[in-house]
Amino acid sequence: xxxxxxxxxxxxxxxxxxxxxxxxxxxxxxxxxxxxxxxxxxxxxxxxxxxxxxxxxxxxxxxxxxxxxxxxxxxxxxxxxxxxxxxxxxxxxxxxxxxxxxxxxxxxxxxxxxxxxxxxxxxxxxxxxxxxxxxxxxxxxxxxxxxxxxxxxxxxxxxxxxxxxxxxxxxxxxxxxxxxxxxxxxxxxxxxxxxxxxxxxxxxxxxxxxxxxxxxxxxxxxxxxxxxxxxxxxxxxxxxxxxxxxxxxxxxxxxxxxxxxxxxxxxxxxxxxxxxxxxxxxxxxxxxxxxxxxxxxxxxxxxxxxxxxxxxxxxxxxxxxxxxxxxxxxxxxxxxxxxxxxxxxxxxxxxxxxxxxxxxxxxxxxxxxxxxxxxxxxxxxxxxxxxxxxxxxxxxxxxxxxxxxxxxxxxxxxxxxxxxxxxxxxxxxxxxxxxxxxxxxxxxxxxxxxxxxxxxxxxxxxxxxxxxxxxxxxxxxxxxxxxxxxxxxxxxxxxxxxxxxx
Numbered sequence: 001x002x003x004x005x006x007x008x009x010x011x012x013x014x015x016x017x018x019x020x021x022x023x024x025x026x027x028x029x030x031x032x033x034x035x036x037x038x039x040x041x042x043x044x045x046x047x048x049x050x051x052x053x054x055x056x057x058x059x060x061x062x063x064x065x066x067x068x069x070x071x072x073x074x075x076x077x078x079x080x081x082x083x084x085x086x087x088x089x090x091x092x093x094x095x096x097x098x099x100x101x102x103x104x105x106x107x108x109x110x111x112x113x114x115x116x117x118x119x120x121x122x123x124x125x126x127x128x129x130x131x132x133x134x135x136x137x138x139x140x141x142x143x144x145x146x147x148x149x150x151x152x153x154x155x156x157x158x159x160x161x162x163x164x165x166x167x168x169x170x171x172x173x174x175x176x177x178x179x180x181x182x183x184x185x186x187x188x189x190x191x192x193x194x195x196x197x198x199x200x201x202x203x204x205x206x207x208x209x210x211x212x213x214x215x216x217x218x219x220x221x222x223x224x225x226x227x228x229x230x231x232x233x234x235x236x237x238x239x240x241x242x243x244x245x246x247x248x249x250x251x252x253x254x255x256x257x258x259x260x261x262x263x264x265x266x267x268x269x270x271x272x273x274x275x276x277x278x279x280x281x282x283x284x285x286x287x288x289x290x291x292x293x294x295x296x297x298x299x300x301x302x303x304x305x306x307x308x309x310x311x312x313x314x315x316x317x318x319x320x321x322x323x324x325x326x327x328x329x330x331x332x333x334x335x336x337x338x339x340x341x342x343x344x345x346x347x348x349x350x351x352x353x354x355x356x357x358x359x360x361x362x363x364x365x366x367x368x369x370x371x372x373x374x375x376x377x378x379x380x381x382x383x384x385x386x387x388x389x390x391x392x393x394x395x396x397x398x399x400x401x402x403x404x405x406x407x408x409x410x411x412x413x414x415x416x417x418x419x420x421x422x423x424x425x426x427x428x429x430x431x432x433x434x435x436x437x438x439x440x441x442x443x444x445x446x447x448x449x450x451x452x453x454x455x456x457x458x459x460x461x462x463x464x465x466x467x468x469x470x471x472x473x474x475x476x477x478x479x480x481x482x483x484x485x486x487x488x489x490x491x492x493x494x495x496x497x498x499x500x501x502x
Contacts, residue, residue, distance in 0.1 A: 028053075028352075029345040050355045054332050058356075060199035062328030064190075067206040069324050071213055073317050075235050078217050079228060080310070080383040086228050087383060088306050089168035091296055091313030092161060093176070093232070100145050100180055102289035106282030107138055108187030127259040130274075131192045131250075132267030137275050138184035145180050149173045161300040165309070168228060175232030182239040189246040196259065205245040213238035287429040288413070291459065292316055294438060298455050302445065308452050311391035314382045315399045322367045322403045323410070329360040330414035337415050346479035353474060357411045364407020368400035391452075398456045405463045412470035419482055421473075428469055437462020 031037075031045045072094050079090035148155070153170035157163065190202055213234055220230030250260050296316055299308040333356040340349040371378065375396035379389040416425045441458025444450045450457070 027345075028340070028348040032347040032351055046351055047355065050336075050352055051359070053336060054329075054352070054356055054359065057332035057335055058328040060203060061331040062325050063203045064199065064206055065324040065327050066321065067203065067210050069320050070210050071235060071238055073321065074210070074214055074217065075231050076313065076317055077382050078221055078231050080314075082221070082227060084306050084310055084383070084385060084388070085165055085168060087313065088162075088165045088300075088309040089172055089228060090231065091309050091316075092156065092165060092169040092300060093172035094313075099286075099290060100142070100149075101183060102286040103141070103145075103282055104138055104180075104183035104187050105289075106285035107141065107279065108134065108191050124258040125261055127192060127196075128261055129264055129266050131188055131260075132264065133269075133271060133274050134188040134191075135185055136267060137271055138188060139181055140271075141275075142180040142184050146177050149177055149180075159297065159300070161297075162305050165300070165306065172228050172232045175229055176236055179236040179239050182236070182243050185243045186239065186246065189243070189250060192250065192259075193246070196256075198255070201249055202246065205242055205249070208245070209238045209241045212241060284413075284417075284426045284429065287426060287433060288410075291429075291433045291437070291462070292319065295441075295455055295459055298438075298442065298445065299452055302451050302455075307387060307391055310383065310385070310388045311379070311395055312452055312456075314379050314388070314392050315395050317382070318371065318378065319399060319402055319406065322364065323406050325363060325367070326360055326406050326410040329356050330410040330417075332356060333411045333414035334417045337419060338417075341419065341479075341483050341485075344483050346483045349482065350477075350479045353415045356414070357408060360411045361404070361407045364404050367407075368403045371396055371400050371403065395452065395456065398453065398460065401460055402456075402463070405460070405467055409463060409467045409470065412467070412474055415474060416470065419477075419485075424473075425470075428466055432462045432466035432469070433459075436465060 028046055028049045031049065032042055034042060037045075076087065076090050076094065080087040152173045153166055156166035156169060161169075193199065193202055216234045216237070217231055220226040220234055224230060226233070250256055296309065296312055299305065299312045302308045333353065336352040336356065337349050340346075340352055375393045376389070378396075379385075379392035383389075413425055437459045439458070440461055441455040444454030444458050445452065446454075448454060
């Protein structure tokens with residue numbers, strides 16, 4: 001018998017279990033509660049486990065959101081190369097249409113909750129019912145939105161936007177009206193797939209649609225000479241390509257034979273109850289998304305509105321791209337926090353929260369440094385106007401601060417969703433954004449004549465206030481109590497299983 005091997009085996013058996021297994025084979029909670037390990041070793045092993053779980057969730061979500069955002073960015077780039085007024089019109093049009101985007105995305109988020117509950121309870125047939133019910137509700141909500149965008153020209157004039165730009169923007173918006181109903185179908189289908197951990201197909205479909213959009217837009221602009229309207233039509237068609245591909249995938253794939261059983265009259269039941277649930281989800285997301293779009297709308301009221309709109313829209317486009325990365329970590333943080341709380345793991349929930357926040361923050365710092373390094377050149381991606389390039393360069397420090405804050409705040413919002421703090425966050429958003437940020441920005445921009453920099457400074461102040469509040473609340477959280485709250489929620493759903501069948 002080999003004495004050295006026996007000694008090694010005995011020594012190995014005396015080591016803690018978490019040291020004898022690869023990090024991926026050990027639960028995060030068991031690592032964090034292993035008192036025989038030094039603190040730094042526990043943190044290292046925990047980070048190995050958490051980073052793998054975090055990126056597995058975040059990367060596909062980032063890809064989908066980036067591609068979807070890239071479609072709107074592509075439209076602005078083409079508009080910018082048509083001219084300054086076209087870029088301003090497309091910027092106002094996309095900003096206005098983002099109101100509907102936020103509304104539909106927020107209401108569609110309720111599908112993820114309901115489908116997730118049904119899927120976890122093995123009530124697979126209800127996923128298809130929820131999908132149809134949500135699509136009906138969102139389509140009905142989209143009907144009054146068509147009137148809003150049909151009469152967008154007088155509305156923009158009422159908001160004191162420039163007449164010429166408003167006229168061009170109204171036609172651009174009219175070309176997007178069918179896109180409202182594409183959103184209604186797309187977001188519900190997307191959440192239906194996410195509830196079953198099916199994300200990659202959506203990324204492939206969105207990527208293919210982006211390539212089609214870029215190609216068709218080039219043809220309509222430079223070959224068919226359709227100008228701004230050609231850009232709008234192609235963007236709408238591209239979203240409907242996504243809808244058609246996702247619908248075909250869901251209805252024909254054997255992967256969903258248990259969750260999609262065909263059209264059903266049951267989907268018309270409980271529409272009002274679903275509307276109330278989805279409206280609550282929409283409030284928090286809409287308040288978040290509309291905030292930056294109001295900055296672009298206010299820019300139309302400044303001196304030299306075309307220059308202000310062009311420079312701010314370019315900065316907002318860059319900010320939106322970086323924000324998509326944070327949104328991916330938002331989704332991952334929400335899932336990780338809720339999973340660990342539901343599993344009764346307070347230490348893991350705490351560790352997941354701060355790991356996601358730290359990783360997203362470091363990525364945002366790198367993005368901010370890159371923006372500052374390219375501040376004199378980045379605008380030429382969108383336009384060849386030297387005046388716009390100088391204005392963008394002047395605004396880049398504000399953009400860098402915004403990017404860093406957006407690396408923290410969305411992740412903390414995701415943690416709040418995972419803990420069930422949506423109502424609290426909605427109140428915080430109202431107070432920080434709409435009572436502090438926008439009014440202060442208007443005072444600095446118009447009263448003190450700081451123009452775009454003043455508006456943006458006020459809005460950064462609102463975001464900073466919200467971030468600090470969420471950091472404080474998260475730091476002060478008693479995670480053992482959050483685990484108990486999560487257990488009570490699960491018990492409540494067990495006592496009311498019929499609610500999944502309503």
